[in-house]
Amino acid sequence: MTTVCGDATVIAQSSRRSEGDTVRTNNEVKTGAEEELRCETRVMSNQTFPIDLSALQPLMLDPAVPSLSGTQKATLKHNIRLCRDAIVFFTALAGAKGLSGHTGGAYDTVPEMMIIRAFIAYGAPIVPVFYDEAGHRVATQYLLSVLNGAMPAERLLHYREYASGLPGHPEKGLTPGLEFSSGRLGHLWSFCNGVAMANPGKAVVLLGSDGSQMEGDNAEAARLAVAKRLNIKVLVDDNNVTISGHPQEYLDEYDLTRTLAGYGLQTATTMGEDLDALFIDLCRAFSDPLPRAVVVKRPMAPGIEGAEGNPKAHDAVEAEIAVHYLEKSGGYDGAIEMLKAAKPEKSPFTYRGSSGVGRNRDDFGKLINEILDDMSEADRIASVRVFDNDLEGSCGLHHIRKRHPEVFVRGGIMERGNYSAAAGFGSSKGKQGIYATFSAFLEMAISEITMARLNFSNVLAHYSHSGVDDMADNTSHFGINSMYADGGLKPGHGEDTTRLYFPADRHQFAACVKRIFNEPGLRFLFTTRAPVPDILGDDGKPLYQGKPFEPGTDHIVREAPSGGGYIVAMGEMVYRALDAVIRLNEQGIAVGLINKSTVNVVDAAMMKTLSRAPFVLVAEGWNVNTGLGSRFGSHLLKVGFKGTYHHIGTHLEGDGGLWQQVSHQGLDPDGIMKEVKCLAKGLRRGD
Ligand SMILES: Cc1ncc(C[n+]2csc(CCOP(=O)(O)OP(=O)(O)O)c2C)c(N)n1
Numbered sequence: 001m002t003t004v005c006g007d008a009t010v011i012a013q014s015s016r017r018s019e020g021d022t023v024r025t026n027n028e029v030k031t032g033a034e035e036e037l038r039c040e041t042r043v044m045s046n047q048t049f050p051i052d053l054s055a056l057q058p059l060m061l062d063p064a065v066p067s068l069s070g071t072q073k074a075t076l077k078h079n080i081r082l083c084r085d086a087i088v089f090f091t092a093l094a095g096a097k098g099l100s101g102h103t104g105g106a107y108d109t110v111p112e113m114m115i116i117r118a119f120i121a122y123g124a125p126i127v128p129v130f131y132d133e134a135g136h137r138v139a140t141q142y143l144l145s146v147l148n149g150a151m152p153a154e155r156l157l158h159y160r161e162y163a164s165g166l167p168g169h170p171e172k173g174l175t176p177g178l179e180f181s182s183g184r185l186g187h188l189w190s191f192c193n194g195v196a197m198a199n200p201g202k203a204v205v206l207l208g209s210d211g212s213q214m215e216g217d218n219a220e221a222a223r224l225a226v227a228k229r230l231n232i233k234v235l236v237d238d239n240n241v242t243i244s245g246h247p248q249e250y251l252d253e254y255d256l257t258r259t260l261a262g263y264g265l266q267t268a269t270t271m272g273e274d275l276d277a278l279f280i281d282l283c284r285a286f287s288d289p290l291p292r293a294v295v296v297k298r299p300m301a302p303g304i305e306g307a308e309g310n311p312k313a314h315d316a317v318e319a320e321i322a323v324h325y326l327e328k329s330g331g332y333d334g335a336i337e338m339l340k341a342a343k344p345e346k347s348p349f350t351y352r353g354s355s356g357v358g359r360n361r362d363d364f365g366k367l368i369n370e371i372l373d374d375m376s377e378a379d380r381i382a383s384v385r386v387f388d389n390d391l392e393g394s395c396g397l398h399h400i401r402k403r404h405p406e407v408f409v410r411g412g413i414m415e416r417g418n419y420s421a422a423a424g425f426g427s428s429k430g431k432q433g434i435y436a437t438f439s440a441f442l443e444m445a446i447s448e449i450t451m452a453r454l455n456f457s458n459v460l461a462h463y464s465h466s467g468v469d470d471m472a473d474n475t476s477h478f479g480i481n482s483m484y485a486d487g488g489l490k491p492g493h494g495e496d497t498t499r500l501y502f503p504a505d506r507h508q509f510a511a512c513v514k515r516i517f518n519e520p521g522l523r524f525l526f527t528t529r530a531p532v533p534d535i536l537g538d539d540g541k542p543l544y545q546g547k548p549f550e551p552g553t554d555h556i557v558r559e560a561p562s563g564g565g566y567i568v569a570m571g572e573m574v575y576r577a578l579d580a581v582i583r584l585n586e587q588g589i590a591v592g593l594i595n596k597s598t599v600n601v602v603d604a605a606m607m608k609t610l611s612r613a614p615f616v617l618v619a620e621g622w623n624v625n626t627g628l629g630s631r632f633g634s635h636l637l638k639v640g641f642k643g644t645y646h647h648i649g650t651h652l653e654g655d656g657g658l659w660q661q662v663s664h665q666g667l668d669p670d671g672i673m674k675e676v677k678c679l680a681k682g683l684r685r686g687d
Pocket residue numbers: 104105106134136137183184185186209210211212237239241242243314389390391413415441
């Protein structure tokens with residue numbers, strides 16, 4: 001299938017590795033079959049998986065017999081050790097390659113997974129899927145795919161790599177043998193309730209976590225499971241670790257046994273590293289068709305020296321720790337060698353028109369601190385509350401916790417409730433709630449946002465990890481539906497003050513934070529996971545350094561040569577579009593660039609300029625179906641625009657990797673140039 005101007009979006013949307021479909025990779029267009037071959041070749045060309053997983057021993061266990069014989073226990077122990085060693089190895093390998101990943105949680109749940117696998121092998125009526133509400137523990141799923149013969153072990157060497165089919169969270173249809181998608185915490189218990197209804201006579205397994213269980217949906221799911229007597233077994237890894245610390249320290253009185261029992265759920269509490277105790281409790285849970293919970297207590301990553309009990313073990317353990325662990329286990333020279341040789345792969349791209357590095361998501365906390373520093377402590381306490389959702393280090397909030405703990409709320413993993421709490425605090429004049437999480441989870445709180453707006457609340461919400469840039473975490477973590485936040489109406493008195501801001505570099509970001517801090521209403525501020533360089537003017541100097549930020553005003557980064565068209569971009573797309581503009585102009589294609597950092601407000605003066613342009617291209621990291629481009633064409637029509645229009649944005653599900661995600665969407669400078677060339681020829685979508 002050939003790709004023509006603008007049509008790639010539609011063609012590629014249905015491409016999940018089926019022959020003949022078209023996907024884009026690193027500025028190329030490849031057919032699905034070619035792509036498949038590329039992945040396979042890459043796997044084949046690498047060394048073999050250095051841990052012999054065929055050493056796993058067959059094991060069948062009857063849940064009606066709640067004690068382990070000596071041989072059964074020895075086999076179980078052997079299998080658990082083997083799987084844990086493999087998980088430590090390949091997650092640490094991804095970490096060493098700069099791809100991040102998660103070791104501890106997946107490592108933790110191996111004992112219960114191995115016992116239930118043996119129940120299934122025995123023939124116990126259990127749906128043979130290990131649904132996991134904490135999708136970051138996906139290493140378990142990939143390992144299971146290998147153990148079940150669905151894919152070769154060698155593929156594990158490519159965990160989280162681009163186009164490996166093994167992204168950071170499970171995605172159904174992408175990985176052989178994988179039966180469900182997960183990744184947003186707290187979304188799977190309700191789903192599993194439905195699976196239980198669809199599979200009468202069989203138990204459904206849900207691997208739970210103390211982090212996931214904080215999410216409000218789980219309370220609803222528990223009530224339904226109990227009321228309808230669903231055959232669901234919820235096994236919670238209660239390791240007292242989430243990303244930002246220990247829940248039992250930062251959420252006073254958080255107690256899963258009491259919580260789950262409070263819903264009327266039969267709940268056992270057991271010590272996860274005591275195999276006999278764990279086995280008895282799992283036998284009990286699987287011996288009747290009622291809903292059951294088992295709260296499995298253990299320290300995070302038990303037995304991994306340097307990681308046990310440490311929140312750092314939530315992520316991929318460092319290569320050094322993994323090497324030490326494997327050395328102690330013995331017999332893993334090949335794996336150790338690979339870990340020692342692994343190096344991060346760097347993006348090969350360079351961009352013209354920009355330089356330097358801005359880490360806006362981290363700067364957020366530092367900038368807020370500067371504002372808070374200028375207030376008296378009494379004023380701060382009276383007027384500001386900062387709500388974290390267990391992602392403080394990712395969103396820059398840790399700076400505020402350290403400097404101004406008096407206004408900091410460690411809110412746990414409760415994005416909806418914490419947004420409302422921020423809105424409640426900021427519901428009277430002169431007070432405001434500050435809030436931060438990943439952009440993907442903005443989708444969760446749309447209703448809370450609407451109610452906050454109807455209460456005229458003041459909330460400054462920082463949503464990091466916008467778009468797809470550097471997102472090996474993949475599709476469940478794409479922050480692309482952010483325009484959903486702009487769902488307000490004109491109030492009976494006054495104006496809708498909702499504003500979405502996506503500054504292009506650190507200078508514009510700093511000016512923006514300071515300018516909007518005291519603005520009323522709901523303000524949404526976006527940053528990316530990846531850093532952004534400074535946008536340079538024609539004189540080679542940072543364009544936004546020392547410039548004030550004016551909300552609602554678009555800014556011309558490069559004026560189009562006479563008779564030229566325009567690219568409209570925001571956030572991380574501005575420097576990419578600038579590179580494209582510089583190169584296009586050199587090639588004789590007249591085009592300029594507009595930075596639309598207030599995304600949801602129409603700048604009438606700029607629309608006048610655009611109305612006369614022969615073409616306009618919106619380039620964004622957000623969803624083509626819901627983003628800026630999906631409405632910008634209407635704004636253009638209203639001002640009498642007669643040119644050609646197209647918009648490009650995220651339109652494909654992801655496939656792992658870091659910087660490759662942007663190219664995968666056709667949003668790198670080459671992708672932008674290609675679209676501009678089509679528009680400059682007068683072609684547009686459908687031509
Ligand atoms: C809805 C949602 N909010 C936040 C996150 C980001 N996040 C990923 S893992 C994690 C902490 C999870 O803790 P837990 O589930 O206990 O896993 P463990 O640390 O034991 O691996 C957070 C906050 C997410 N994936 N989904």
